[in-house]
Amino acid sequence: MKKLYVVFFSIAFIMVFIYSVRLTKINFGGNTRYSDEEMEKILFPNDFTKITLYNFIRSKLKKDYNIPFIQDIDIYVTGLNSADIIVYEKSIVGCVRYMSSYMYFDKDGIVVESSNKLLEGIPIIDGLDFGRIVLYEKLPISNENVFNEMLDITQVLVGYGITVDRITISSDNNITLYMDNIEVYLGDSSELNGKINELKDIWGKIKDLSGILYLDNYNPIRDDTTYTFRKR
Template sequence: MGFPKKLMIAGAVVLTLLLLAAGIAFVNIKEVTVVGNERYSGKEIEDRLFPDKKSRNTAYCFFKEQWGEHQQIPFIEDYKIVFHGFRSVEVIVYEKSIVGYLTYMSSNMYFDKDGIVVESTSRQLEGVPKVTGLDFGHIMLYQPLPVENQQVFNDLLTLTMSFSNYGMKVDEIHFDSRRNVTLYIQDIEVVLGDHSDINGQISVLNDMLPQLDGLSGTLYLDTYDETNTSMMYTFKKK
């Protein structure tokens, strides 16, 4: 008596899947493409996620991506590995939104737009301003910065968004006890005062920076008036 036709088909399918799985078990990832990364180079991300032969095994990587835990990488919120065949993957990186950092106990404490400390490191990230003048207590990783006035984080977010719109690199943002702001850009000190119109002040600053290139001194934009388009601003050389 022969085997039923359906049973033979099912057996063939199972055998094919077993052979396919056995074949994949010996296939390794050869090509890695990284997108969404700014804090790290593509090579740095690749080296972290695929440091050895085991991690490059296609089957191992697939099951780890589906059911395993992702690595914790500083300044990275999460990542996703997308397979494009058995030998090629794309790593999509989702970076944390960093607005500034404080120096605390010889470390740079980076925080996001909500004031949450997301990383402590000796590394200094390019394009992230140092924030000074804030009074705070004991700082803990992954906890909100213990500052008295939480409104300061809204100020920081508005400032950093304005910097980003103009491609402006600011070295330091200083707050005094009344939340008056002073910026430091290379050898230029920029007094914004109560920054009641940050966007307008940053727009004026962006227009003036090329004229101040190579100079050292203080630019006073605390007198900014959006209704006075012919306003002259004081720059005092050191």
């Protein structure tokens, strides 16, 4: 009987110890869509989820956290009370309006997220003709040329680190960017890299103005190409 009590109290002591050892120092990395505080509330909503042993176990399991705009999460327990959390966000280059939601797509035109929230820094693409949109499938744009133009312009903008609010692609495949109070008319998709590079160079001079910048006459061969900026 005495041995039974010893075993019982030993188990109780171990359980109390396990429950009392929790994460108090949590470092996040890779998250831009959510703040550290928001990520902590999502991943650790109560005291139990902060137990160190629990997090050590779930760090070894492949878990789908099902968090909007988050592709994956790695948990590294670094001490009795500390852990590093690495957040891998979904790669998003643009979105389209569909019914009452924003459908976000990646560099390959695959729809990776649906939300009623418009993310800051992600352009809305207008002027596309598409059918029924299905999550995790390619955007159903009927015109393949327009589809490729859309992907080209979004990726070029990402490459140059330029953020736009909206992009329109007209029925004759001409592209216009909307940035604050400025419209940037690019014309067709030819010489996109050159046009966006010129925009980057010019932006500092016009960013506080309101009007339309015409870059459709960009010519990579000429060094003296002039551009028109029409104030409103």
